[in-house]
Amino acid sequence: MSADHSGSLRPLAWLPIRPEEIEDLPGGLEYAYWNGGPDYPGDPARCAFYCVPYMKGPAVETRPLPLMSGLRVVQALTAGVDNLLPEMERLPSGARLCSARGLHDASTAELALTLTLAALRDIPGFVRAQDAGEWRPVFRPALADKSVLIVGYGSIGAAVEDRLAPFECARVMRVARSARTAARGPVHPVAALPELVPDADVVILTTPLTAQTRGLVDAGFLARMKDGALLVNVARGAVVDTEALLGELESGRLLAALDVTDPEPLPAGHPLWKAPGVIVTPHVGGPSSAFLPRAKALLRDQLARFVLDEPLRNVVAAAV
Template sequence: MSADHSGSARPLAWLPMPPEEIGELPGQLEYACWNGEAEFPTDPARCVFYAVPYLKGHEVSVRPLPLMPRLKVVQSLMAGVDDFLPALASLPPGTRLCNARGLHDASTAELALTLVLAALRDIPGFVRAQDAGEWRQEFRPALADKSVLIVGYGSIGAAIEDRLVPFECARVVRVARSPRTTARGPVHPVTDLPELLPDADVVILSTPLTPQTRGLVDAAFLARMKDGALLVNVARGPVVDTEALLAELGSGRLRAALDVTDPEPLPPGHPLWTAPGALVTPHVGGPSSAFTPRAKALLRDQLARFALDEPLRNVVATVD
């Protein structure tokens, strides 16, 4: 660990990118850049605001936490913070954990729509045909006139619906933990899923991973889906029971397009790689060119709020 000889009395924030690249930041704070390197840039005991490195893995992300007794804020750059929840018990009382709600909406919604279209129109099959130099004209289903069910209607779910609008879907049905009414129509409770699943041609999962959603898509859930339906997962891998899904894929009754899997990363030789009707991408819903400008905007806003002692956005947990 590098020694800290700054002597600064200002509160210290650790950021995963150089502060000068983020834009105008409040002068009440001091800044250091740490993006998961082996050496820490300053004494972590001085850090009060920790913005977690992005896509560096759980072990790297939590490594400095036991050395941060003055910590007040942990700012994740991920929409899901399930990996961080077990670490909360070791943090100082009052520490707030904030997620990145809104940051990944555009990128993840784009990928969800990409997976839907690629799976329905069998783009992987056409790519394999191109690799083989074969001209294969085949009839494939369109997204137009399909019924789409979005399970997990938060900001990402709403962004997915935004992108579905021009595609002339027969209808879009919304499900979330908390039922409500939106400008586009009702959001159904999760308890309505048994009645809604049989009518859906496409089921898109965009729910956070919680004790309630872990294993939500089990054998009973999948059995309620109509023959030939497509399951798209841009949520978290453990929302789906992998063995139950493999059974349905193996029978040819359902198809799936998965950006997240359980286990993850998906190891070589895992049956999901070669399952009939499965399209797999390696958890790339968030990392795109849309990430950096939105991450910088989120950090600017949160740091300004923190410096002025204003309420932070996206607080998902506070240490007792």
């Protein structure tokens, strides 16, 4: 598969996975490998389908975009595309931005449940006791019989509920942008949060970051949470007001388990690192062994649709 033949009439696709490692890629395209390195694999102006490198940071991911004058598709490998949306105004007219909705459902939902159980049962405390060679039996809350509120009931939120099912929760409440009925029950609109939050023992955030959800979990939201409740964030850090959360953690009233933070990466010395009652993981909801096979399957499908001029999946925006 050639990286760049200027005489070719075939559209060029840049992929962050080596093309020879993806079985059954559709014909009719040229493929080039670029995973964020300093050198491009050819002329960016020839790229028609750009799959953004995964977890390389906005500066790297968006660097070739101004040079891609022939671009028709930007394919993210993340469920959230908040870092790419501002670039749309600089893309060629008609270029479409596609998210990776569904790609990270299993892995992120798995981490959400891991963080929930670890925080409730104080697994970090037991690990610290083990490091000190101390036997410290304590009574901790179980997930069983708890009420759980999932804020952002899309595909990841639904996957979280699937994994909660065996844990004998007393109630699972669902919130999304608008009301609807899902397979497991009613989904409430965001406007219902003030009534739902006080009933939740665990609040799990899986919402995308938008203008509407930025700072959604503010001081008022946190104040409505019941004493001893747990906030789990596997969405985006900026959904939560960090200063307001720190106040609740330092008072000991709430617990938190955060895979994402604001700021991110969390700087050394930031108060969140040492706040009581918090677990911090470094945005690892997606990167697991589940990522690569699902990323390859997504690319096979999207590229086949692109070649056949069929509707693409997960189109978030189009350049004007």
